[in-house]
Structure formats: C-alpha cells, structure tokens
Amino acid sequence: MLGYIPGNSFMHRVNGTTKLVALILISVACMTTYDTRFLLFTSVLSILLFKISHIKWSDVSFVVKFIAVFSVLNLLAVYLFSPQYGTVLYDSKTVIWEGFGRFNLTQEQLFYEFNLVLKYLSTIPFVLIFLLTTNPSEFASSLNKIGISYKVCYSVSLAIRYIPDIQVTYFDISSAQQARGYEISKKASLLKRVKGAMTIVFPLILSSLERIEVISTAMELRRFGNHKKRTWYSEKKFEKVDFLIMLFSVLIMGVSFTLIYLNQGRFYNPFS
Structure with a gap:
C-alpha cells in the first residue's frame, strides 16, 4: 500500500x-x-x-x-x-x-x-x-496554520488518504475476480494479466464515485464549511x-x- x-x-x-x-x-x-x-x-x-x-x-x-x-x-x-x-x-x-x-x-x-x-x-x-x-491530518492542519483555507487543506488530506484506499479496492476486486475463476495472478501470462487489469478499471471507477458520494454527503450532514475556521485533532507546530x-x-x-x-x-x- x-x-x-x-x-x-x-x-x-x-x-x-x-x-x-x-x-x-x-x-x-x-x-x-x-x-x-x-x-x-x-x-x-x-x-x-x-x-x-x-x-x-x-x-x-x-x-x-x-x-x-x-x-x-x-x-x-x-x-x-x-x-x-x-x-x-x-x-x-x-x-x-x-x-x-x-x-x-x-x-x-x-x-x-x-x-x-x-x-x-x-x-x-x-x-x-x-x-x-x-x-494526512497533520499535513492538512499545518497547511491551514500558514493561511490556506481549511477547505483546501481538507481536500488535500482526502486526496492523500485516497491513494491507499484505491489500492485496497483494486486488490479486493482482483481477488473477487480470481475467486470466480478468472486467473490474473502471477501464474497467468503477461497479456492476460494486462487484460485482467483493464477489466478492473471500470468497477474501480464506479466504486470510487460511490465513495465520493458517501463522503460528500457525510460532510454536508456535519455542516462542513459552515464556519470560516475550524479546529484540528492532529496538529504539529x-x-x-x-x-x-x-x-x-x-x-x-x-x-x-x-x-x-x-x-x-x-x-x-x-x-x-
């Protein structure tokens, strides 16, 4: 990861x-x-x-x-x-x-x-x-401390956190396809593995869009962005x-x- x-x-x-x-x-x-x-x-x-x-x-x-x-x-x-x-x-x-x-x-x-x-x-x-x-949280709080809007800081934090999430989702989809008998592990040929990776892209995009919708809805319910300032749980001087x-x-x-x-x-x- x-x-x-x-x-x-x-x-x-x-x-x-x-x-x-x-x-x-x-x-x-x-x-x-x-x-x-x-x-x-x-x-x-x-x-x-x-x-x-x-x-x-x-x-x-x-x-x-x-x-x-x-x-x-x-x-x-x-x-x-x-x-x-x-x-x-x-x-x-x-x-x-x-x-x-x-x-x-x-x-x-x-x-x-x-x-x-x-x-x-x-x-x-x-x-x-x-x-x-x-x-990511400490990094976002540091950016906010030097004057950058916390909305931008939080977006950067989410982007950094999203990288391992995408990787986890990719491996989950890959494991699910292999469980159904579609061999895309190291045992398969390179061409077959490339084709298998391409078939993972579409469900990966759909799951990413669904996750974005869930996060944005949760942020709206918590009134994210309603105030000009916010406090941070993780902060480093x-x-x-x-x-x-x-x-x-x-x-x-x-x-x-x-x-x-x-x-x-x-x-x-x-x-x-």
Missing part, C-alpha cells in the same frame, strides 16, 4: 508542510537544470534521506519497479525518436558505435540520457518520502529544524538557478 506508514524516523518528525515546500523547491531545482554535478548531489541527497526515513523496501518495491519500467521505456523512446539530440545540445559528436543511418551511439547522447536518469533519482525518492512519512530545512531547500533552488546563469543555459557541457 502506497500511503502513510507510521514511524519515528527523522523524516516522520518533520512537519508535513516543510516536507511539501522542500519537495516542490527541490523538484523545481532538479527539473530546470541539466547540470550533472548538481544532479549527482541531489541524487545522493534523496537516496540518503530515503535511507534515514527507515522505509522498508517491501513497502515501495512494486511502485519503484513500476516507475523503473516506464523510466527505461522513456529513455529508449528518447533515443529512438531523437538519437542525435545529445550532439545538438552539446555541439559535439563523439561516436562510440557506428549504427545504421542516424542510429549511431554517441557519448553526448549517453551523457544526456544519464542526466535524465539522475533527474529520476533526484525526485522520485523525495516523492515517496513525502507520501509515506506524512500524516513548526520547529527550528523545519525552518532550517526550508532554508536549505531555498538555497538548493538558488544554486540551480545560479548554475544556469554560469553555464549560460540549462546544460552543463563537458565536451566544450
């Missing part, structure tokens, strides 16, 4: 709003630059933070493998549709392997795609840390470490923009 997992690690103790601000700032910093030195630093930082979060591999293995497959497909697609893009970016061409036509392998193309890999390593662990170490983390995130984004200025563009070019 990809959702909040209670724990007592350093990242669990950090305020939810602090983690969101850091996630946004660092993601923007990583997405706007192709400086390999900077991306190596943020990749190591994200993996290190993931390690100290004490998140078990079994909790994220499926998601990580799923993301890895699509990342590899994306890298292959980049090469297939534009195999000489790296040579254009770095204004250089160092051929490693002579292919056919425009499909030859160059150091510049490999370097560009290596930067793409670093971008994945820089951002994906941060997203997983945020999802798995942030209590900002501490010194939260301000330091946000300041560090701002510095990281500042370094990213500074490197863009020094490199006279988004790309660090070691071939010039």
Whole structure:
C-alpha cells in the first residue's frame, strides 16, 4: 500500500508542510537544470534521506519497479525518436558505435540520457518520502496554520488518504475476480494479466464515485464549511529544524538557478 506508514524516523518528525515546500523547491531545482554535478548531489541527497526515513523496501518495491519500467521505456523512446539530440545540445559528436543511418551511439547522447536518469533519482525518492512519512491530518492542519483555507487543506488530506484506499479496492476486486475463476495472478501470462487489469478499471471507477458520494454527503450532514475556521485533532507546530530545512531547500533552488546563469543555459557541457 502506497500511503502513510507510521514511524519515528527523522523524516516522520518533520512537519508535513516543510516536507511539501522542500519537495516542490527541490523538484523545481532538479527539473530546470541539466547540470550533472548538481544532479549527482541531489541524487545522493534523496537516496540518503530515503535511507534515514527507515522505509522498508517491501513497502515501495512494486511502485519503484513500476516507475523503473516506464523510466527505461522513456529513455529508449528518447533515443529512438531523437538519437542525435545529445550532439545538438552539446555541439559535439563523439561516436562510440557506428549504427545504421542516424542510429549511431554517441557519448553526448549517453551523457544526456544519464542526466535524465539522475533527474529520476533526484525526485522520485523525495516523492515517496513525502507520501509515506506524512500524516494526512497533520499535513492538512499545518497547511491551514500558514493561511490556506481549511477547505483546501481538507481536500488535500482526502486526496492523500485516497491513494491507499484505491489500492485496497483494486486488490479486493482482483481477488473477487480470481475467486470466480478468472486467473490474473502471477501464474497467468503477461497479456492476460494486462487484460485482467483493464477489466478492473471500470468497477474501480464506479466504486470510487460511490465513495465520493458517501463522503460528500457525510460532510454536508456535519455542516462542513459552515464556519470560516475550524479546529484540528492532529496538529504539529513548526520547529527550528523545519525552518532550517526550508532554508536549505531555498538555497538548493538558488544554486540551480545560479548554475544556469554560469553555464549560460540549462546544460552543463563537458565536451566544450
């Protein structure tokens, strides 16, 4: 289940709003630059933070493998549709392997795609840390504390809680279909499993719509939104470490923009 997992690690103790601000700032910093030195630093930082979060591999293995497959497909697609893009970016061409036509392998193309890999390593662990170490209720109360409407905060909290609910519903529907004799487990072929997954989507959508109707009705009966302010059962105060983390995130984004200025563009070019 990809959702909040209670724990007592350093990242669990950090305020939810602090983690969101850091996630946004660092993601923007990583997405706007192709400086390999900077991306190596943020990749190591994200993996290190993931390690100290004490998140078990079994909790994220499926998601990580799923993301890895699509990342590899994306890298292959980049090469297939534009195999000489790296040579254009770095204004250089160092051929490693002579292919056919425009499909030859160059150091510049490999370097560009290596930067793409670093971008994945820089951002994906941060997203997983945020999802798995942030209590939705505590996060919503923190957002409300900095001036965001509690209606918006509650919507964000429901969205975060909804991820594991969707997963539970998916597995329930899958188990029900297998109990009726429709094999979509690991024993079945890949094509049959894909078709089985597609048949789950429709009842999943219907159950999601039904759940949304139940939640909205319950909120209306409790007069949600009738007052301008509300109290929170779960609330965490900002501490010194939260301000330091946000300041560090701002510095990281500042370094990213500074490197863009020094490199006279988004790309660090070691071939010039």
